[in-house]
Amino acid sequence: MIHVENLTKKFDDFTAVDGVSFDVAAGEIFAFLGPNGAGKTTTIKILTTLLSPTSGKLEIDGLDPTRHQHEVRKRFGIVFQDPSLDQELTAMENMDIHGALYHVPGKIRRERSELLLKTFELWDKKDAFVKTFSGGMRRRLEIARGLLHTPKILFLDEPTLGLDPQSRNQLWTQVKYLNQHEGVTVFLTTHYMDEAERVASRIAIIDHGRIVAIGTAQELKDKTQKPSLEEAFLALTGTALRDESSNAAERMRQMARMWRR
Amino acid sequence: MGVIYVLWLRELRRYTRSRVQIVASLGQPMLYLFVLGFGLGAVFKQAGRGSYLQFVAPGIIAMTVLFTSTFSGIALLWDRQFGFLKETLVAPVSRFQIMLGRTCGAATVAMIQGMVVAIICFAAGFRPTDVTMLPVAFVFLALTALVFAAMGTAIGASLKDMQGFQMVMNFIVMPIYFMSGAIYPLDHLPAALTIATRLDPLTYGIDGLRATLISQPHFNMTIDAIVLIVSALVLVSLGAWRFSKIEA
Numbered sequence: 001m002i003h004v005e006n007l008t009k010k011f012d013d014f015t016a017v018d019g020v021s022f023d024v025a026a027g028e029i030f031a032f033l034g035p036n037g038a039g040k041t042t043t044i045k046i047l048t049t050l051l052s053p054t055s056g057k058l059e060i061d062g063l064d065p066t067r068h069q070h071e072v073r074k075r076f077g078i079v080f081q082d083p084s085l086d087q088e089l090t091a092m093e094n095m096d097i098h099g100a101l102y103h104v105p106g107k108i109r110r111e112r113s114e115l116l117l118k119t120f121e122l123w124d125k126k127d128a129f130v131k132t133f134s135g136g137m138r139r140r141l142e143i144a145r146g147l148l149h150t151p152k153i154l155f156l157d158e159p160t161l162g163l164d165p166q167s168r169n170q171l172w173t174q175v176k177y178l179n180q181h182e183g184v185t186v187f188l189t190t191h192y193m194d195e196a197e198r199v200a201s202r203i204a205i206i207d208h209g210r211i212v213a214i215g216t217a218q219e220l221k222d223k224t225q226k227p228s229l230e231e232a233f234l235a236l237t238g239t240a241l242r243d244e245s246s247n248a249a250e251r252m253r254q255m256a257r258m259w260r261r
Numbered sequence: 262m263g264v265i266y267v268l269w270l271r272e273l274r275r276y277t278r279s280r281v282q283i284v285a286s287l288g289q290p291m292l293y294l295f296v297l298g299f300g301l302g303a304v305f306k307q308a309g310r311g312s313y314l315q316f317v318a319p320g321i322i323a324m325t326v327l328f329t330s331t332f333s334g335i336a337l338l339w340d341r342q343f344g345f346l347k348e349t350l351v352a353p354v355s356r357f358q359i360m361l362g363r364t365c366g367a368a369t370v371a372m373i374q375g376m377v378v379a380i381i382c383f384a385a386g387f388r389p390t391d392v393t394m395l396p397v398a399f400v401f402l403a404l405t406a407l408v409f410a411a412m413g414t415a416i417g418a419s420l421k422d423m424q425g426f427q428m429v430m431n432f433i434v435m436p437i438y439f440m441s442g443a444i445y446p447l448d449h450l451p452a453a454l455t456i457a458t459r460l461d462p463l464t465y466g467i468d469g470l471r472a473t474l475i476s477q478p479h480f481n482m483t484i485d486a487i488v489l490i491v492s493a494l495v496l497v498s499l500g501a502w503r504f505s506k507i508e509a
Contacts, residue, residue, distance in 0.1 A: 048351055051508060073353040086345040088275045100267040101352035145348075 001026040001185045007056035009042055016042040018209035029179055031200035032189040035242045039209040040189040044157050048078050061152055076153040077146030087131040091122055091141050102149035116144040120174055136167030156188040172199050193229045207237040264354045265362040272366025290325045290378045318387040319470035320443030325378040326406050330371035331434055334413015338420050360504040367410035375402050389474045398473035404489040405466030411496035418503035437463050447479040462492040
């Protein structure tokens with residue numbers, strides 16, 4: 001479903017993604033695990049046509065995202081690291097706009113919105129403004145919205161960041177349910193080991209833009225001869241702290257946090 | 262078409278729901294209207310130019326349109342990082358449609374705001390000289406709104422973070438306002454200011470409004486309309502180009 005070969009992305013003199021290769025099979029839940037600044041988000045942005053790669057070969061459902069942008073876009077749904085809902089609109093209005101953007105016919109749009117909002121336990125809140133939602137509800141709505149146009153792949157970029165354990169648990173249960181019932185392939189990034197171990201069929205550990213190991217959680221533990229995934233992860237990526245330099249996006253993120261309260 | 266329509270509708274919904282913002286954004290034009298309109302009235306009359314309130318009202322209406330449309334364009338910057346823009350950028354629709362939907366939405370909101378201020382001006386004593394010209398005035402209002410909504414989109418798509426906002430305010434928006442003849446007549450100006458006013462698209466928007474509302478054009482309606490249409494085409498193209506360059 002996803003095929004990546006020697007993907008490289010350079011920003012001026014900084015190499016964010018450095019010769020990454022991997023494959024994700026249809027129906028799989030695949031996790032990208034890595035420290036801050038490892039290149040997880042950059043990879044997702046390239047796969048979802050938001051950035052163009054410096055070099056490398058890409059295929060999403062057999063199509064090249066750099067050449068068949070619109071065709072590829074119809075095939076995936078995405079939940080970004082930063083929120084992308086319109087808070088001044090209701091849950092249903094957000095779903096409706098998404099349906100219009102993806103040319104989902106009215107009848108199907110209504111039926112599927114109902115199904116998804118019920119699955120994610122948001123149906124009672126469909127006419128409430130998103131700004132009144134908790135963090136967990138917003139995330140669930142974003143996932144429901146991303147699935148409205150029946151994509152083949154769902155990209156989740158750190159979907160559980162800042163959620164409490166209850167919300168995280170519920171979110172993954174629902175994502176697993178949809179993976180089983182609709183056969184949607186899931187590509188996720190996270191830095192919570194337990195999540196990756198619990199939901200992902202395979203995990204790729206990425207550091208400094210390179211994949212350092214790839215396999216099931218058990219394979220990674222065997223490879224490093226560590227009892228837990230966390231220890232395996234530290235053995236593979238080292239214990240040095242990653243200080244991301246602050247960029248424009250990060251400064252805006254700080255400002256947004258300031259204005260939220 | 263459907264895409265442009267939903268994005269246009271979104272801007273309108275957001276506007277009608279933010280009542281506090283509507284009221285807040287009326288503060289500045291009202292201050293200008295009352296302080297300038299009544300403050301400079303006596304001097305203006307002594308200079309033999311008639312009622313300053315009559316003269317300045319079209320300028321205040323245009324100012325409202327300028328501020329509202331550029332700001333909603335610049336709001337794009339915020340939307341890009343923490344909002345809904347990314348959702349539209351990964352959708353299987355062209356960037357041009359997204360840009361057009363947003364820009365038309367911003368322009369429509371600015372027009373409504375402009376009309377609210379027009380009503381306030383009317384309440385303050387402003388009287389259009391020829392009621393039959395009101396539909397034409399409306400067209401000038403719409404063109405002005407489109408020009409600056411497109412400009413706002415172009416700016417919003419080019420900025421990296423909020424720090425640039427103050428620069429835009431001080432070096433683009435305020436000069437456009439003060440060099441437009443919104444608050445002073447365009448004749449007998451020093452040469453440099455004459456050139457500046459001629460280069461400012463807002464000058465022609467205001468002149469169009471003065472031509473239709475108080476029958477006192479400096480140029481004439483045809484010239485005003487042509488300049489505005491050309492500016493709109495240029496700025497929409499510029500906005501579309503800048504918008505197509507956004508990397509999320």
